[in-house]
Amino acid sequence: MSFELKSKNITSPKRNVLLSQKAEELLNFRIEQEEYSSWLYLAMSNWLNNEGYVNISNAYKKYSDEERVHAQWSRDYLLAMGITPVTPTLKQPKNNYQNLGEILRLTYEHENLVTTQCNTLCSESLKLNDLLLFNLGQKYLSEQIEEIERTRTNLDRYIIAEKEGNLFTFEQSFE
Numbered sequence: 001m002s003f004e005l006k007s008k009n010i011t012s013p014k015r016n017v018l019l020s021q022k023a024e025e026l027l028n029f030r031i032e033q034e035e036y037s038s039w040l041y042l043a044m045s046n047w048l049n050n051e052g053y054v055n056i057s058n059a060y061k062k063y064s065d066e067e068r069v070h071a072q073w074s075r076d077y078l079l080a081m082g083i084t085p086v087t088p089t090l091k092q093p094k095n096n097y098q099n100l101g102e103i104l105r106l107t108y109e110h111e112n113l114v115t116t117q118c119n120t121l122c123s124e125s126l127k128l129n130d131l132l133l134f135n136l137g138q139k140y141l142s143e144q145i146e147e148i149e150r151t152r153t154n155l156d157r158y159i160i161a162e163k164e165g166n167l168f169t170f171e172q173s174f175e
């Protein structure tokens with residue numbers, strides 16, 4: 001479309017008034033972070049699989065797929081505003097872990113970090129008076145309520161299972 005406009009010597013329309021430069025940066029950051037979450041959980045899934053925690057490995061593969069969906073929320077938003085999202089360079093996630101407990105603890109800590117980021121996305125969108133962006137930020141935050149609860153419960157159940165020598169049942173019932 002823009003190519004056709006240029007060929008007719010008509011200048012491209014100016015930037016969509018609904019999307020500031022700052023909002024674009026916030027959304028590209030969100031994409032990068034959700035993609036990183038996806039890679040992190042994929043790395044954890046691989047480690048778990050090779051350690052025999054097949055059921056938990058499958059759950060982490062599912063978590064990894066969910067994070068990619070979250071990244072897509074921001075991509076779709078940018079695309080709807082006429083902006084090409086940045087496909088980020090990701091840092092390498094940790095590939096080796098001491099034990100299952102370390103994975104569950106790091107997952108809980110990671111989700112807490114992401115929650116703080118999503119909260120910042122909401123507060124920044126209010127500073128920009130960008131209520132559409134605030135709406136998307138709320139969607140991310142609501143998702144975090146579920147993720148924090150899930151990862152906290154997994155960690156608590158693991159601690160109990162380890163104390164009671166019940167790790168096999170824990171593995172089998174992991175969702």
Ligand SMILES: [Fe+2]
Nearest residue numbers: 034037067070
């Ligand atoms: Fe996410």
Ligand SMILES: [Fe+2]
Nearest residue numbers: 037111114147
């Ligand atoms: Fe998450």
